[in-house]
Amino acid sequence: MEEEATPNLPLDIIYQIPKYISDPASLARADSSCKIWRGVIRDSAFLDGLTMRHLDHGFTSSLLIGFFYQDSAESPEHLWQHHKDKTRCLAPSFIPMPELLPSTNHKEGYNSARPLSLGTFIHGIGSSLNFYEPVVSQDSFLVLCRHSKDPEGNSMADVVRVCNPLTGEVFQLPDLPYIPPNHYVLLVANDNSLDGCMTQSFQLVAIWISGKRIKYVYYCSKTKSWWVPSSFPEVMAGLYLVSTPVAASHGSSIHWLCGCWKSWSLSHVVSLHVNAEELSYLELPSEVKRNKAPLLGNSADGALLLLIMKGLHMSMWKHKTEPGNGNGDWVRFETIDMTSFLPMRVLKMHSGAKIRLEIFRGKSGAVVLWIQGEGIFLFTLSDRSMRKIDNEHLTKKYRFCPYEIDWLSCLAVTNLVIDGSLPLDVEREKARRRWRILVAKNCTQKAKSTKA
Template sequence: MEDDYAAAYLPMDIMYKIPGHISDPTSLARVASSCKFWRDLIKDPTFLGRLSRRHRDHGFTPSLLLGFFYQDNERTSLDLLKYQIDKTRCLAPSFVRISELSQFVGSKSACNAIKPLSLETFIPGLGASLNFYKPVASQDNFLVLRRLSKDANGHMNDELCVCNPLTGETFEIPSHLYVPPDHYVLFVTKEVDIDGRISHSFQLSGIFWMKKAKRFISVCCSSKTGRWMISYEFPELMPGHYLVSSSAAASGSVIHWLCGTLEQMSLTHVATLHIENMGLSYLELPPEANHVKIPVLANSADGGILLLFVQGLQMSLWKHISMLGSGSSSWVLSERIDLRSSLPKQVAALGIRAKVRLEMFRGKSGAVVLRVVGEGLFMFSLDDRSMRKIDSASVTKKYFLCPYEID
């Protein structure tokens, strides 16, 4: 298009409304680069203010999720033997792009024809240096890789690497002397220097959950200091409760877990661990979530808490909202979604007998990973209700998926 104002064939009031229906940053950037009219309209502070408010209200941005890193654990003993002899074979994590996941439509789904990319595609020269590493956490462009190894005494140790696939950077993480933690969580902070340049620093936290004592222990390594430090505060989960460790969601130096009562064996609260002071706080779940299959937690774009669960073939999305200035808060049902039109027809026909399990939920992009028993893994978008099948045999059968969202 020509870079002038002569291309408008629609009434101006309609032209001004068009960008307001586009929430995806990538699409807006493309529109802004097409001509001066759109560029000036999108750069207007009033428009940007409305867009920011819309995203803070848990508006999902699908383009933030670029894809999934995973490691295929399905290796035969001959493969392992070959690894010991020939370390040039690269078994570094692979990457499957969202744009290459086949669109699932009705009862048919095409096969993903393009071969997944190796991590070495992003960071040349890695070769066998990341053999057998698993992607265990990601946050705002950064990816954490982990490999378990044994020392001379037979003790298990962690080997860690943090990298940025978008920039090709790798960061050395020193070995620590602790037993391997139950979770690794990554926190990324944006920093602006006096010249206005933006840089990122990160903190990698290892969380130990002592089941018998019901206490948390945390060790942290900062990209600024390059060394591990242990916290000497060991908060205890409130009496009579248990922790659902698979439900962790982390953002802004806090980690959220689901927890419930041992007496009733039902979920009752969100337990939040504040890494900076190792304090614990609790938030009651909405009553509707107490007796459902394990829900999943996520952080919204504004730092709030999102709760997602499935009952039959109905998906419910809840958001926790804090009332500014009042000190009160509440859960609000954002929406209910009928999955029958999105799932394979043979699954939808089973109704309440269908087995659909929540695997992952990303609150910024609105991507949900579902495991449909007998059908494999699917990615469902809360933004446009599209369903895509993750049908790589390596991912579906033996997978270690790690969603990769950019900031």
């Protein structure tokens, strides 16, 4: 709708339309297209209602807009002449969702589209992030880490940066004063500022697993410093932590899978409550205990999710109460027969097919699968689509992470240019350019111009 256009619908109907939009990307477009809708969307009562609807809905595939990864292409000589690893020098690159190849029953080739650099979204940052790799993302924030070694080959403390490619923000963190951790976890919270506007803050948690003890420090964006807890909790006797990806929950809880020494099988989910400095436990359902490689995730309403692969069937379990309230009630949410989505060559192998779950995102419903002999695929639980992630610069060796946005960050983009926070000429165009690139609105045109 144009700003100057006269509405063709009654105003009472126009005011109601945004209330039926729960998709964050569509809501941001509506916000930037019409003064009437903008007024509705910026109203505090509407935002409060949106928060509740956002928590109640199922998977929202549009939250996942692509993947950041460290480009494996060899960089120019002047970048790596003093670095031992000559294939890990470029700044992080980005693959938008529309550029991923649809999976077919024919042999897929690599996507040869030219990768986008992080500097495409944040001007001037690209050259300063050579040797950095994306390690984790959460609610529009992206964590980048640079590993290095001293002349004797010993690991030195990581250099960590946090940025928001959607809004163009970069957060300079003090260097982590310890040896590299086993895990980085990002916890994002929505806050209310003094003027009543909603903002975001984050905690970046660095975690070391030392025997049965979980050691951690965390950086708080509010205090702009690293914090060390007064004590480090220990896992209860008879249990051990499983080295799998962790799942960050709402608030300040982080979850791991935990096994039993006696049976050598999975038995619990152990939750680290960062601010309380304590652990709690949740027993797994018996079917999950027998599975070798389940994945943890969190749904939009904060519930804990478990995803398992058994043969060619994918099952998802949901626990609706907060971890720590006893065993609770695990419910098998759904079981998906994957035979309709996997390549024909995999189906012919039957029990010999090797499929491994790599990444699970409970808000967007994104599942990353590794299929032996085929590569890396993205399966979306909301629309049951299968796409190939591989391109000529990306291999399993190089770290990559899904990039999910949230509705608050979508609105922040338009806040910057409409509320007067930024000049309306150059900065407005920069914000619009970031948005168009991230949602891949101009990818087709860009690819054509590149070939020309």
